[in-house]
Every structure is written in structure tokens, then in C-alpha cells.
Amino acid sequence: MLRLMPRMVSTAKRIKIPAALDGFDLAPRHLSLLSYLLFDGPTGVNALAERLEVAPATVSLMVGDLSRQGILERGEDPSDRRRTIVSIAEAHLPAIRAWLAVGAEAWHRALEPLTPRERTLVVDVMAAYEREASATRRG
Template sequence: MAETPDEITRLKIVLARISRFVDKQVSGDGLTRTQLSVLGSVARLGPLGVGALADTEGMNPTMLSRVIGKLEGDGLLARTADPDDRRAVRVQVTDAGAELHRRLRSERTQLFADALDRLPERDADALRTVLPALEALAREIAMLSR
């Protein structure tokens, strides 16, 4: 069964609305969505080469370099020489960056947990059931943006 344009629009709108509401509730200490995403990727994946990070984030290296510079200036990321290739740069999270990432992740998790607890059980169960499909959708969209 094919989705109707209305269903696709509703899905797009509700996902964007959830994202905006979460961003509004858990501000990220003044960081942009892009900066938070880069910080989160480095915190989760460990020290990364700039090229690998650009691929992960779907960003061009020039823009990524600006984002890294901002996060480095804020003391959240650090650039180091790659131990295998001194010409290459690796990015790693600082203690302050790791702490901010943990705090924001915890606050966002609690926000979702509280909202799910207030939903009727059938709606919460439906969300758990559809989670693999939403993850697959996210992967497909990520592939299209590369």
C-alpha cells in the first residue's frame, strides 16, 4: 500500500515538530543543531579523522572545519595530529564536551520518557513497534543526502 501525499506530509511535520519542541526544551547551551550533532558524533564514536566526521555528518569539510573551530573554542572538542599520519587531523571530545553531551542526552531522554509515560499504553506500544521502521527511514534519508 502506497502512502498518500497527506500521510507523508503529516509524518514530515510531526517529526519536525517533535525535533523543534525537544530543541526548545533542552537548549544545548546555545549551540546550534549542527554543533550539537557534531559534538554528539565525536562523543559517541570516539576520536575521528575530519574526513570520517564529514562523512558521518554529511557536511562539506569547510563547513565542518568552522563547526569544529567553534566547538574547540568553547572547549568542547580538541584537534590532535593523527598518530599514524602526522599530516592528518583527528577530533576528540574534551572532558567538558563529554559532560555536556551526557547532560543533554540525559535531559532529552527524560523528556521523551516523561512524554511516553503520559501517553495511553496503546500509543506508547505503537511507537515501540514502529521504531525499527523509523530507524530504517532515517538510514534511507541519510543515504539520499550523501
């Protein structure tokens, strides 16, 4: 795993950003946020913060940045006007879908031969690694 993880990260970083998104200030931290919005659809800031395991203020900053660039749109929740719903701007949806599809398809092919229980185990092990590495880094 120690030899494999750096290669996996390097491979993920080399996935080309589509030309349609080239001029935007996109960073790896935006990938998870965009992934949730792409696969789960429009979502509230608090729900995004919970999924990303960061503070709502952090998500608000990212959403604000991407909204100013025109990548994301913010709107009112029709059922609770105090709540903001975030979505990917329609104009950028095809490019973001193409960008994120590379990794999603690779994971799908890699996990497809596994049983549901084995898939869960793989995800649980990777999450445990991330937690432990983060805890060690924090000291």
C-alpha cells in the first residue's frame, strides 16, 4: 500500500481538466464538492459540509468562490427559503461530468468484480487509512 498510494494520487492528479474548465481556478479540494453535486444533485451547504467532513463555513467559502467563477449556482430551497441549495451551473455540467467520469469509471471497473461486502471492506479500509493519516498529521 505504501508504494501504491502515491501512484494512485499521482494518477488522479494527472486526469486532465477539460478545456472548457481550463481557465477556472479549480483545485483538488473542489473535486469532492463537485462530485457530490454531480452524483447527488443540488444539495444544501450544511449537507455538503457533513459529507465533506468540514465546517459549513469552509463549504460556504468554496461555494462562493465557484459561484463567482460561474461554475456553481446558489438558490433558495423552495421548502425553506432560509436554506441555500447549491448546484452545478448547467453550462458547465457536461465538462464536469466528463472530468469526473474518468475516475468514477475506473473505480466502477475496479470494484465491479467484488461482492457488495468486499466493496464495503475496500471503502472502509481506505476511510480508516485516511482517518489515521489525518490523525497522525495533526499530531
